[in-house]
Amino acid sequence: MTALQALVAGSPLPPIEIGRINGEFEEVFQAGRIRLSQRRLLLQVLHSSRALDSTLAGLIVLSGAAAPKSLGSALTVLKRTGLNGHRLAETLRRQYQQDIVDRRNTYMHVAGAFPGTTAEIAQLLDDMQTCCADVLALW
Amino acid sequence: MSSQALAARLADRYKTEYTVSLRPDLPNTLAPPDLMIARAGRLIAFFEPTRLEVRHTQRLLVRLVLSRLALPDNVRCVLLIDESTLSSGVELEMRHHFHSVATSRAAPRSIVNEAFQTPVREVPRTVRRHVQLQAALMLDAVRSVRADSAKSDLAAGKDGGKVASSSLALVAQQQLSKGTATLSDVDFGDHTVVVKRPTDSPRASLRQEFQRYVSIVPLLTFSIDNGVPYPARAVAGVFRPSSQLTPSITVQRFARPAAMAGWSIVTSQDDQVLARVAERLETWARNHPYERA
Numbered sequence: 001m002t003a004l005q006a007l008v009a010g011s012p013l014p015p016i017e018i019g020r021i022n023g024e025f026e027e028v029f030q031a032g033r034i035r036l037s038q039r040r041l042l043l044q045v046l047h048s049s050r051a052l053d054s055t056l057a058g059l060i061v062l063s064g065a066a067a068p069k070s071l072g073s074a075l076t077v078l079k080r081t082g083l084n085g086h087r088l089a090e091t092l093r094r095q096y097q098q099d100i101v102d103r104r105n106t107y108m109h110v111a112g113a114f115p116g117t118t119a120e121i122a123q124l125l126d127d128m129q130t131c132c133a134d135v136l137a138l139w
Numbered sequence: 140m141s142s143q144a145l146a147a148r149l150a151d152r153y154k155t156e157y158t159v160s161l162r163p164d165l166p167n168t169l170a171p172p173d174l175m176i177a178r179a180g181r182l183i184a185f186f187e188p189t190r191l192e193v194r195h196t197q198r199l200l201v202r203l204v205l206s207r208l209a210l211p212d213n214v215r216c217v218l219l220i221d222e223s224t225l226s227s228g229v230e231l232e233m234r235h236h237f238h239s240v241a242t243s244r245a246a247p248r249s250i251v252n253e254a255f256q257t258p259v260r261e262v263p264r265t266v267r268r269h270v271q272l273q274a275a276l277m278l279d280a281v282r283s284v285r286a287d288s289a290k291s292d293l294a295a296g297k298d299g300g301k302v303a304s305s306s307l308a309l310v311a312q313q314q315l316s317k318g319t320a321t322l323s324d325v326d327f328g329d330h331t332v333v334v335k336r337p338t339d340s341p342r343a344s345l346r347q348e349f350q351r352y353v354s355i356v357p358l359l360t361f362s363i364d365n366g367v368p369y370p371a372r373a374v375a376g377v378f379r380p381s382s383q384l385t386p387s388i389t390v391q392r393f394a395r396p397a398a399m400a401g402w403s404i405v406t407s408q409d410d411q412v413l414a415r416v417a418e419r420l421e422t423w424a425r426n427h428p429y430e431r432a
Contacts (some may be wrong), residue, residue, distance in 0.1 A: 004174040008158070010177030010182025011180060087268075091279065092275050137209065
């Protein structure tokens with residue numbers, strides 16, 4: 001996780017925002033110690049989501065656009081206007097929409113929905129981290 | 140000789156002032172720097188050559204380029220040289236590719252200061268976009284071919300996935316220095332390189348198996364000047380590991396950084412599936428030179 005924390009710390013986000021986002025990544029790490037796997041995985045998804053949402057929104061606002069209301073709309077902004085002219089390819093936006101936004105929404109908003117396997121959630125967490133790193137590299 | 144000891148020592152020195160990541164687990168590259176430090180919007184990546192990279196410097200160059208593609212443009216890349224590596228000549232050969240060079244004698248603060256005095260070197264937008272698009276296609280090609288194969292027999296690949304030898308093979312022979320990559324098991328198309336690991340290969344992890352080939356595609360795809368990748372030719376790789384298959388979750392996690400390096404990982408032992416992926420990538424690479432990316 002520290003690789004992403006270093007990327008966030010090296011980003012142009014304001015220091016206070018960097019502190020908050022990296023705090024969320026720290027929580028992902030801490031949640032890894034929870035024994036009950038469903039609770040552990042859900043918490044990891046929650047904290048990763050908040051880190052990803054805030055990173056994307058923070059960078060979009062910094063580039064002069066309005067704050068997006070959701071992760072899906074943030075991805076759309078990144079595709080349409082991008083960050084300083086660096087735009088996210090539509091194919092990637094679509095992949096992130098399917099692999100991250102849609103799957104995450106299921107776990108976050110549907111009562112009783114839990115990831116089927118640890119592998120499934122590990123993949124979601126990986127995808128979120130990849131998205132975060134990709135967007136930071138757009139700046 | 141180096142075993143990333145210098146990077147570890149520096150990590151310890153920087154940890155109170157910087158966000159430090161030793162052996163960073165970057166999700167979109169298989170060849171990360173040895174150390175990253177960051178603070179207040181500034182980022183430095185350190186590369187301490189391994190023994191193999193000292194012997195075959197193209198491997199170090201590929202690690203640098205793949206890391207640059209995975210990191211933002213504001214990164215400064217520092218080559219770390221310890222006492223035992225100094226005499227190898229790697230510093231003289233490679234220093235222009237990095238923002239700065241630091242030896243084990245340099246003070247940590249001066250290493251940082253020197254790195255930040257150098258201007259950033261931006262990766263051209265066309266290159267970033269091409270890599271993004273190609274990576275997305277790599278992942279998509281495998282997914283869709285997997286879905287298709289359940290439905291129908293296929294027209295392509297009657298020869299069992301054998302790809303015709305082409306001028307790309309010649310370019311590879313000329314450009315890749317000995318020891319950088321294994322070319323003997325590679326089939327070259329016009330725009331594709333296809334590796335089918337024999338099923339009776341000695342047991343090795345996917346990473347270990349792939350390591351011998353990964354350099355081929357980046358070194359053909361980019362022309363590298365002062366550590367910055369510029370467009371050379373559109374080339375895509377297809378890699379099939381040997382039959383000792385790694386669990387699917389490992390392959391999934393591996394697929395994305397491999398795609399960023401220009402490779403599709405195909406685990407199907409069906410040669411026709413392999414041929415179909417190769418054909419799809421060949422068509423894409425032929426129709427998507429950098430100018431259109």
